Amino acid sequence: MTLLSILGVISSAIFSGTSLLYTTLGEVIHERSGIVNLGLEGVLLVSASTGFAVTSLTGNPYLGVLAAALAGGLTNMVLGYLVVTRNGNQLASGLALMFFGFGLSALIGKPYVGAKINGLPRILLPGLSDLPRVYTSLFKFDILIYMAIPAAFLVWWLLFRTRWGLSLRAVGENADTAFASGRNPRLIRYQALFVGGLLAGLGAAHLSIAYAMNWTEYMTAGRGFIAVALVIFSKWHPLRAIVGALLFSAAVAFQLLLQSSGVHVSPFLLDTIPYFLTLIVLIAWGGTRKHAAPASLGRVYHGTE
Amino acid sequence: MSETTAAHPRSLVLRQKILNAAIRYAMMVLLALLLFGIILLISGKNPFQSYKDIFTHALGSAYGFSEVLVAMTPMLITALAVALPSRLILINVGVEGQLYMGACFATWGALTFQHLPAWALLPLMVLLGMIGGSLWAFIPGYLRSLGIVNETITTLLLNSVAPKIVSFFVFGFWHSPMDTDKTAYFVPAARLPTFFGTRVDLSLVIVLVLLVVFWFVMKYTRWGLEIRAIGGNPQAARRNGIPVNAYLVIIMCIGGAIAGLAGMAQVSGYYGLLLANFSRGTGYMGFLISWLSFGDPIGILLVSFVVAVIVTGGNLLQLTQGLPFAVINILLAITLFVVLARPTFLKEKKS
Numbered sequence: 025m026t027l028l029s030i031l032g033v034i035s036s037a038i039f040s041g042t043s044l045l046y047t048t049l050g051e052v053i054h055e056r057s058g059i060v061n062l063g064l065e066g067v068l069l070v071s072a073s074t075g076f077a078v079t080s081l082t083g084n085p086y087l088g089v090l091a092a093a094l095a096g097g098l099t100n101m102v103l104g105y106l107v108v109t110r111n112g113n114q115l116a117s118g119l120a121l122m123f124f125g126f127g128l129s130a131l132i133g134k135p136y137v138g139a140k141i142n143g144l145p146r147i148l149l150p151g152l153s154d155l156p157r158v159y160t161s162l163f164k165f166d167i168l169i170y171m172a173i174p175a176a177f178l179v180w181w182l183l184f185r186t187r188w189g190l191s192l193r194a195v196g197e198n199a200d201t202a203f204a205s206g207r208n209p210r211l212i213r214y215q216a217l218f219v220g221g222l223l224a225g226l227g228a229a230h231l232s233i234a235y236a237m238n239w240t241e242y243m244t245a246g247r248g249f250i251a252v253a254l255v256i257f258s259k260w261h262p263l264r265a266i267v268g269a270l271l272f273s274a275a276v277a278f279q280l281l282l283q284s285s286g287v288h289v290s291p292f293l294l295d296t297i298p299y300f301l302t303l304i305v306l307i308a309w310g311g312t313r314k315h316a317a318p319a320s321l322g323r324v325y326h327g328t329e
Numbered sequence: 330m331s332e333t334t335a336a337h338p339r340s341l342v343l344r345q346k347i348l349n350a351a352i353r354y355a356m357m358v359l360l361a362l363l364l365f366g367i368i369l370l371i372s373g374k375n376p377f378q379s380y381k382d383i384f385t386h387a388l389g390s391a392y393g394f395s396e397v398l399v400a401m402t403p404m405l406i407t408a409l410a411v412a413l414p415s416r417l418i419l420i421n422v423g424v425e426g427q428l429y430m431g432a433c434f435a436t437w438g439a440l441t442f443q444h445l446p447a448w449a450l451l452p453l454m455v456l457l458g459m460i461g462g463s464l465w466a467f468i469p470g471y472l473r474s475l476g477i478v479n480e481t482i483t484t485l486l487l488n489s490v491a492p493k494i495v496s497f498f499v500f501g502f503w504h505s506p507m508d509t510d511k512t513a514y515f516v517p518a519a520r521l522p523t524f525f526g527t528r529v530d531l532s533l534v535i536v537l538v539l540l541v542v543f544w545f546v547m548k549y550t551r552w553g554l555e556i557r558a559i560g561g562n563p564q565a566a567r568r569n570g571i572p573v574n575a576y577l578v579i580i581m582c583i584g585g586a587i588a589g590l591a592g593m594a595q596v597s598g599y600y601g602l603l604l605a606n607f608s609r610g611t612g613y614m615g616f617l618i619s620w621l622s623f624g625d626p627i628g629i630l631l632v633s634f635v636v637a638v639i640v641t642g643g644n645l646l647q648l649t650q651g652l653p654f655a656v657i658n659i660l661l662a663i664t665l666f667v668v669l670a671r672p673t674f675l676k677e678k679k680s
Contacts, residue, residue, distance in 0.1 A: 062485075105670065112670060115620075116669060124659060127659030128659055129655075131372060131655075253485065256482055292493040292496040293493070293497050299486050303483065
């Protein structure tokens with residue numbers, strides 16, 4: 025077990041955790057406005073395939089990231105129409121959106137299966153240029169990784185330090201009261217879905233353009249659902265979401281460490297640890313959980329008649 | 330969607346209601362076909378030809394129709410696994426995980442007791458599958474009955490865990506010498522019998538029986554009455570001495586057992602082996618079907634049939650039109666969107 029392999033493990037954990045953090049932040053915003061988005065898996069797939077396709081077409085990964093983010097925001101608008109305008113059931117609409125994403129992403133991505141792209145350029149962590157080459161290659165990250173933690177703080181600032189965030193949380197707690205105080209719950213929920221979709225799109229972009237650098241059907245492999253779990257784990261708070269994403273990254277890192285040190289533990293069993301941890305945390309927080317979840321989460325806002 | 334009407338002779342009102350509902354759903358499906366047609370056009374296909382292919386394939390031949398029944402079976406079982414708990418306002422989003430656990434337990438039975446005759450092995454596998462599913466549903470049910478964690482959250486979490494447990498066993502112990510991600514084919518005694526040389530297997534009959542039992546229990550027994558009472562008003566039910574918490578746990582477990590049966594039927598009937606990550610959202614589809622049909626047995630049958638026609642026809646779309654199979658999910662999703670959005674021009678008239 026050398027220092028090099030430990031650093032390598034940390035590096036790959038950072039790569040795998042980044043897309044989760046963005047996606048979780050997106051879901052935090054949805055849920056703070058009172059909407060559970062179970063279709064996140066589908067949104068991620070659509071974003072990942074769109075981002076990859078645009079990168080492949082234009083040769084410019086930044087355009088791909090932009091396209092992926094927009095695709096995420098727009099896909100969420102479908103959910104917005106169903107649950108905000110048409111008062112559809114959120115869980116069912118979300119699952120329908122997931123199936124939509126399965127299909128649409130396969131259609132978008134099909135011509136690009138196996139295509140080669142220029143991934144997002146990786147930049148060395150500043151101040152490390154003196155290190156030997158084997159080390160520096162481990163600390164070259166793309167811009168989305170550098171922006172991930174600042175993004176969490178940005179979301180925190182948006183939610184807790186701006187008027188828009190206050191309105192958004194007010195709608196999530198009680199849409200009728202928010203309406204009575206002069207806010208437009210429907211508009212705010214659309215906005216929350218769009219912004220959340222942008223963030224999820226960034227996560228998906230990191231997955232297909234920066235990390236895997238290819239497109240395969242169902243490539244997100246359940247990340248959308250992990251994000252929904254992480255939102256609960258982080259008690260609907262963007263800064264705690266960092267801890268949640270780190271937890272999953274750490275599980276990945278731990279797995280790789282064990283493998284590289286020759287210990288034979290099934291990676292599949294290690295994969296389940298974060299979920300059980302989340303479950304344990306939920307049980308431990310049992311009584312107080314109610315105070316953390318937005319009060320009108322999952323409820324339909326019927327408007328005043 | 331179905332507002333109750335009064336002051337008419339009951340049968341007439343019922344017939345009118347059914348007719349209205351039929352027209353409404355038909356219009357919705359048409360709208361969905363229209364929207365998907367646009368997507369087909371954009372991707373350079375002829376929508377009319379595609380639809381003709383889908384429906385002649387799925388409904389025009391005996392073979393096609395048998396394939397519709399094959400596709401329909403897991404939908405029926407998983408929808409029932411959601412519908413039963415939903416009567417207690419338990420939201421079982423965890424059918425996907427329970428299905429994996431059922432498949433896992435049943436496969437263990439099939440591999441361990443492969444020398445047993447079919448009449449002993451199959452019931453054993455059914456039992457094991459149901460135990461697997463209900464164990465997976467017990468955790469959320471029990472936590473919910475304690476009032477600690479909402480069952481929606483726990484079932485979702487456990488959904489992500491179950492496929493990994495299946496992978497652990499398949500990759501680690503059960504895989505066949507040739508493959509890493511699947512077991513060898515089960516011995517014939519561990520396969521559900523099929524009918525008339527098609528792929529329709531015994532699980533279809535089982536689930537049809539279960540649907541009738543479900544309908545009967547809900548309508549004519551004390552349990553059904555008490556379940557409906559809890560679903561209507563848990564506080565009132567509790568004060569009337571109904572053991573609400575026991576019902577929550579038991580019904581959740583029965584739901585899980587049914588989901589486990591779906592998993593068993595998939596490995597023993599449809600696949601004939603256990604494949605890692607074999608289900609791409611079957612459990613979620615069951616949730617959607619149950620939700621669209623309001624947990625009603627007839628509704629479950631109808632909605633599953635429509636969805637199965639779409640999926641079966643989609644298989645052909647892949648062959649003749651060169652589109653990826655997953656594309657059929659778009660048609661499915663658009664159909665669901667249209668139903669979920671309840672277009673106003675189709676709104677039922679309130680009397």
